[in-house]
Amino acid sequence: MRPFKYTGAQNKDQALQAFTATSHYLGGGTNLVDLMKEDVERPDQLIDINNLDYKKITSNDKGGLTLGAMLSNSETANHPEVRTNYPLLSMAMLSAATAQIRNMASNGGNLLQRTRCPYFFEVSMPCNKREPGSGCGALNGMNALHAIFGYSDSCIATNPSDMCVALAAIGATVEVQQTDGSSRMIVFTDLHRLPGDRPEKDTTLMQGELITAIHLPKPEFSDHYYYLKIRERSSYAFALVSVAAGLQVKSGVITKVGLAMGGVAHIPWKLTKAEGFLAGKKPTSENFKAAAALEMKDAKPFEANTYKVEMGKNAIVRALTQAYEREV
Amino acid sequence: MKEDDKFKEEVNLDKLSDDENIILDAMGLNGSSRRKFLKQVSTASLGIYASSFFTSELFASTMKDLPENTTALLNEIKVNLRVNEMVKPLTLDSRTSLLDALRERLGLTGTKKGCDHGQCGACTVIIDGKRNLSCLTLAATCEGKEITTVEGLAKNSEMHPMQQAFLKHDGFQCGYCTPGQICSAIALLEEAKNGEASYVTEDLKTIKSGLTLSEEEIRERMSGNICRCGAYNNIVQAFKEVHSGDNEMPTWEFATQEQMNKAKNA
Numbered sequence: 176m177r178p179f180k181y182t183g184a185q186n187k188d189q190a191l192q193a194f195t196a197t198s199h200y201l202g203g204g205t206n207l208v209d210l211m212k213e214d215v216e217r218p219d220q221l222i223d224i225n226n227l228d229y230k231k232i233t234s235n236d237k238g239g240l241t242l243g244a245m246l247s248n249s250e251t252a253n254h255p256e257v258r259t260n261y262p263l264l265s266m267a268m269l270s271a272a273t274a275q276i277r278n279m280a281s282n283g284g285n286l287l288q289r290t291r292c293p294y295f296f297e298v299s300m301p302c303n304k305r306e307p308g309s310g311c312g313a314l315n316g317m318n319a320l321h322a323i324f325g326y327s328d329s330c331i332a333t334n335p336s337d338m339c340v341a342l343a344a345i346g347a348t349v350e351v352q353q354t355d356g357s358s359r360m361i362v363f364t365d366l367h368r369l370p371g372d373r374p375e376k377d378t379t380l381m382q383g384e385l386i387t388a389i390h391l392p393k394p395e396f397s398d399h400y401y402y403l404k405i406r407e408r409s410s411y412a413f414a415l416v417s418v419a420a421g422l423q424v425k426s427g428v429i430t431k432v433g434l435a436m437g438g439v440a441h442i443p444w445k446l447t448k449a450e451g452f453l454a455g456k457k458p459t460s461e462n463f464k465a466a467a468a469l470e471m472k473d474a475k476p477f478e479a480n481t482y483k484v485e486m487g488k489n490a491i492v493r494a495l496t497q498a499y500e501r502e503v
Numbered sequence: 504m505k506e507d508d509k510f511k512e513e514v515n516l517d518k519l520s521d522d523e524n525i526i527l528d529a530m531g532l533n534g535s536s537r538r539k540f541l542k543q544v545s546t547a548s549l550g551i552y553a554s555s556f557f558t559s560e561l562f563a564s565t566m567k568d569l570p571e572n573t574t575a576l577l578n579e580i581k582v583n584l585r586v587n588e589m590v591k592p593l594t595l596d597s598r599t600s601l602l603d604a605l606r607e608r609l610g611l612t613g614t615k616k617g618c619d620h621g622q623c624g625a626c627t628v629i630i631d632g633k634r635n636l637s638c639l640t641l642a643a644t645c646e647g648k649e650i651t652t653v654e655g656l657a658k659n660s661e662m663h664p665m666q667q668a669f670l671k672h673d674g675f676q677c678g679y680c681t682p683g684q685i686c687s688a689i690a691l692l693e694e695a696k697n698g699e700a701s702y703v704t705e706d707l708k709t710i711k712s713g714l715t716l717s718e719e720e721i722r723e724r725m726s727g728n729i730c731r732c733g734a735y736n737n738i739v740q741a742f743k744e745v746h747s748g749d750n751e752m753p754t755w756e757f758a759t760q761e762q763m764n765k766a767k768n769a
């Protein structure tokens with residue numbers, strides 16, 4: 176690991192003031208410290224933001240909850256209000272990593288965790304995301320774990336977060352502090368960006384912006400929800416494909432759908448077509464299958480990850496079925 | 504005759520080597536406590552327990568022996584590490600992980616380095632009551648925190664019940680993952696008491712405190728500790744004994760032809 180200056184910030188002003196172009200904020204460190212050991216991230220200053228006062232869960236004026244950015248993933252997933260009103264989010268967060276890592280990982284850090292593309296982690300390999308212009312090793316290399324939607328020739332990596340898939344399905348808003356002291360709100364699905372020709376940029380955040388909170392809308396999927404995570408072993412592994420499904424059903428008709436997929440794109444992939452198709456329809460297996468087929472027909476897999484198309488289709492149907500059939 | 508010698512005569516079925524006797528002496532286990540202990544443990548596994556115990560006994564002197572400060576540190580940070588109820592002021596390179604600080608500066612080598620990348624759980628320690636990975640924790644972030652390592656679990660020469668259960672159930676083979684497993688398991692006892700959920704919890708909405716975890720739950724919740732020797736069945740059994748008093752020893756038998764066919768056609 177390269178040398179860096181450690182700065183412990185006690186409040187947001189100290190954190191923002193200390194920020195320089197080569198700094199990184201330090202949350203739980205579960206992604207950042209790992210990548211620094213791999214020499215992938217090379218900050219010359221870490222600004223420890225763990226003492227910042229963003230550790231509460233409060234009600235917001237939309238009738239929903241606001242989650243502090245510095246709360247741990249386990250505190251968030253296990254908060255009684257989150258479990259009762261946003262069980263889809265709890266379930267997705269609990270599927271991630273392990274108890275130890277969830278205890279350490281912060282909500283802000285989870286949103287900004289970087290891809291698990293093996294070329295990105297290995298500094299002797301070409302990777303446009305790590306080293307712009309060096310080429311994409313995965314494009315014609317080992318790409319079994321890579322994207323089937325929304326990629327470009329410069330990068331075909333996927334976003335690894337489970338929490339983000341649920342947040343995309345639920346429809347959250349992210350609050351950030353800027354270095355000039357002002358703050359802004361970002362619609363969750365605008366936070367992450369497709370790789371285009373700038374894969375080194377994962378998100379639309381500007382330099383030095385600090386995530387302070389995640390705002391959730393009023394709960395809509397507390398009865399019918401499921402987070403399906405398909406992976407190579409049944410725990411402690413990233414998703415090959417995952418689906419967050421939330422339904423609202425009234426008098427046998429779907430009145431509201433939240434659907435997003437993980438493991439298939441550079442961003443948490445919102446299934447807008449399937450959502451549109453299902454709204455107002457009956458929650459039948461024919462409709463679930465039709466919705467999944469509609470969404471997956473645009474998939475453009477590589478040789479090694481064609482399996483994701485069929486797996487994705489089945490996963491959408493299964494997540495919807497589990498969500499619908501859950502005993503209320 | 505000294506109490507100790509009497510004991511040795513009594514239990515000649517447990518023919519202890521000199522080394523083993525030294526270990527038991529160092530553990531402060533004499534007379535009846537030694538007898539009780541030996542009943543629980545096959546002596547073959549003594550070394551595994553003792554290695555961490557020794558470190559604990561030698562904690563104070565080991566700490567003195569290691570260099571206080573290294574000269575000319577780049578980006579030096581000062582941190583008072585509070586480990587197993589002792590506080591040690593350290594001057595460290597800012598890059599030092601908690602794991603390296605424990606092992607290299609405090610001589611607490613019970614906590615193991617498996618992967619150094621968050622992928623195995625061997626380095627699990629308890630920080631402020633929660634299990635954490637010391638390999639991805641920077642020591643600089645630990646000021647004011649209460650850290651418990653495997654060396655801090657025994658109290659008054661009595662092993663923590665989880666340590667005893669691991670021994671009783673053979674919850675290890677090589678022992679490398681064991682300190683992490685035990686710290687993790689102890690933290691999990693609390694999580695279950697607090698009614699924390701896991702991915703396999705059926706109903707997230709009505710979960711109450713004081714959970715009794717099913718085997719499936721235990722396996723999911725302990726998945727952050729990989730055991731290369733595959734001692735998982737025994738680890739689960741050890742956990743169950745402490746968690747719910749279920750101390751049934753697992754039994755096994757060869758699968759019948761019928762069961763084999765069924766598995767194949769499943």
Ligand SMILES: Cc1cc2nc3c(=O)[nH]c(=O)nc-3n(C[C@H](O)[C@H](O)[C@H](O)COP(=O)(O)OP(=O)(O)OC[C@H]3O[C@@H](n4cnc5c(N)ncnc54)[C@H](O)[C@@H]3O)c2cc1C
Pocket residue numbers: 199200201202203204205206207208209224244245248270271272273276279280281282283284285286287288335336337338384385386387411412413414620621622
């Ligand atoms: C072995 C292993 C397995 C894992 N498995 C899974 C899995 O199955 N599913 C899953 O979803 N995740 C998984 N993870 C990833 C884990 O969830 C993330 O590493 C974690 O959520 C990151 O949070 P953190 O607080 O530790 O972030 P850090 O590592 O501290 O930071 C990550 C990035 O975010 C920046 N940052 C942090 N907080 C803020 C903030 N408030 N504002 C602005 N910038 C900020 C940092 O500068 C850094 O660039 C796994 C990790 C490991 C090591």
Ligand code: SF4
Pocket residue numbers: 290292293294295301302303304305310311312313314329330331332374
């Ligand atoms: S897919 Fe993206 S992250 Fe992976 S090698 Fe290509 S550019 Fe790098």
Ligand code: FES
Pocket residue numbers: 615616617618619620621622623624625626627636637638639
């Ligand atoms: S050494 Fe920390 S998880 Fe493997």
Ligand code: FES
Pocket residue numbers: 674675676677678679680681729730731732733734
């Ligand atoms: S006992 Fe050998 S790794 Fe677990």
